Amino acid sequence: MRVKRFVANDIQTAITKIKNEMGNDAVILHTRYFKEGGILGFFKKKYVEVTAATEGRNNLLQRPLKQLYDQQNIVPLSRVQSQAVELPIVSAVQKTPDPLAVELADMKAAITQMSELLENNSDTTRFPKLGRDLLLRLKKQEVEEKNAERAVKATLQQLPPKRKPQAEKINELLSVNLAKPLKKSKPIIIKNTRMKKPKIYAMVGPTGVGKTTTLAKLASTFSVIERKKVAFITIDTYRIAAAEQLKVIGEIMGTPVIVVYSLAQLQESLAEVLDNDIIFIDTAGRSHKNSAQMEELKNYLEIAGPDEIFLALSCTAKYSDMLNIIAAYEDLKISRLIFTKLDETSYYGAIYNVACKSKYPLSYFTTGQGIPDDIEVADPAKLVQLLMKE
Ligand SMILES: Nc1nc2c(ncn2[C@@H]2O[C@H](COP(=O)(O)OP(=O)(O)O)[C@@H](O)[C@H]2O)c(=O)[nH]1
Numbered sequence: 460m461r462v463k464r465f466v467a468n469d470i471q472t473a474i475t476k477i478k479n480e481m482g483n484d485a486v487i488l489h490t491r492y493f494k495e496g497g498i499l500g501f502f503k504k505k506y507v508e509v510t511a512a513t514e515g516r517n518n519l520l521q522r523p524l525k526q527l528y529d530q531q532n533i534v535p536l537s538r539v540q541s542q543a544v545e546l547p548i549v550s551a552v553q554k555t556p557d558p559l560a561v562e563l564a565d566m567k568a569a570i571t572q573m574s575e576l577l578e579n580n581s582d583t584t585r586f587p588k589l590g591r592d593l594l595l596r597l598k599k600q601e602v603e604e605k606n607a608e609r610a611v612k613a614t615l616q617q618l619p620p621k622r623k624p625q626a627e628k629i630n631e632l633l634s635v636n637l638a639k640p641l642k643k644s645k646p647i648i649i650k651n652t653r654m655k656k657p658k659i660y661a662m663v664g665p666t667g668v669g670k671t672t673t674l675a676k677l678a679s680t681f682s683v684i685e686r687k688k689v690a691f692i693t694i695d696t697y698r699i700a701a702a703e704q705l706k707v708i709g710e711i712m713g714t715p716v717i718v719v720y721s722l723a724q725l726q727e728s729l730a731e732v733l734d735n736d737i738i739f740i741d742t743a744g745r746s747h748k749n750s751a752q753m754e755e756l757k758n759y760l761e762i763a764g765p766d767e768i769f770l771a772l773s774c775t776a777k778y779s780d781m782l783n784i785i786a787a788y789e790d791l792k793i794s795r796l797i798f799t800k801l802d803e804t805s806y807y808g809a810i811y812n813v814a815c816k817s818k819y820p821l822s823y824f825t826t827g828q829g830i831p832d833d834i835e836v837a838d839p840a841k842l843v844q845l846l847m848k849e
């Protein structure tokens with residue numbers, strides 16, 4: 460049997476040395492970490508000492524060998540540093556306990572230790588177990604792979620090395636990293652000082668997403684709670700605006716909703732409501748795939764000249780549909796996004812993906828049919844919180 464002791468900077472290097480010199484059959488008998496060198500006791504360097512053996516496995520005796528190594532360990536390490544020291548061969552006949560099993564267990568432990576070291580390595584491109592778990596969690600929320608990987612990678616790099624991280628710490632870091640690419644929310648802000656002319660906000664988007672309901676929530680919030688003078692105009696060239704719905708909105712605001720059916724009527728109506736603080740303009744749903752309808756809407760919006768155009772997207776739509784809708788409405792010079800019907804989904808990845816990808820800031824989330832309560836400012840922290848829900 461051959462026994463050798465190897466000293467190296469780390470366990471991987473030691474094992475590579477052992478493999479090169481003693482072959483794949485070599486077994487590890489003993490490992491020990493120690494510090495050496497430095498000046499006046501400072502700046503000591505850490506080394507690992509690994510004792511390995513080959514051949515004669517059957518009768519290998521753990522105890523005498525161990526004693527021998529322990530004696531050897533007393534030898535000043537400067538003599539053995541980075542050089543393998545040949546130890547005398549020991550032979551004996553004692554049989555129990557089965558040393559092979561002990562060796563195998565040791566080797567297994569060393570391999571586990573090595574793979575753990577590799578997993579904790581800062582090279583996270585391969586995503587160790589924790590990273591894979593986090594990615595899976597975000598994938599279940601339908602977060603796009605590239606967004607998820609960016610957040611998870613940053614999280615793994617920020618986690619304290621070696622120590623097993625606590626779930627709380629992981630969640631905290633992941634939340635911060637998910638929030639990073641999100642733009643600040645842009646809700647409507649009306650100054651308290653009297654403005655020369657009213658602020659005009661228009662709402663566009665596919666049919667049934669909740670445009671009218673959302674505008675009703677905003678109109679009633681600003682008129683009833685913020686005490687602003689609010690006018691509500693509906694552009695309804697298709698005569699489909701629900702009379703009952705408009706009547707309710709008018710009653711909440713205390714002023715009737717103006718319905719216009721032509722460009723000229725819009726111009727006239729706008730001139731009549733110039734003494735208000737805010738003018739909300741609702742549009743009837745159109746198919747974004749119908750270019751004639753989109754062109755018509757564009758003409759109306761040009762006359763209205765709104766300060767902001769909100770595009771309403773329903774959270775129940777698919778991510779790829781959302782992207783198509785945004786692209787189709789781009790030409791109308793939309794400036795902000797509203798996500799409706801958050802209460803009807805449990806998957807928030809699509810909103811997150813759009814928020815990351817789109818150049819438009821988010822303004823509001825709507826969370827139910829209630830007017831005016833079911834609306835909130837689209838806070839990025841809230842979105843991250845929804846994504847992190849398990
Ligand atoms: N669950 C839920 N329903 C909503 C929400 N917003 C609007 N709705 C409902 O969606 C339906 C269509 O809304 P509406 O405002 O008429 O959509 P529009 O065609 O885009 O104007 C109505 O039944 C609304 O009550 C919301 O945030 N959550």
Ligand SMILES: [Mg+2]
Nearest residue numbers: 670671743744
């Ligand atoms: Mg409507």
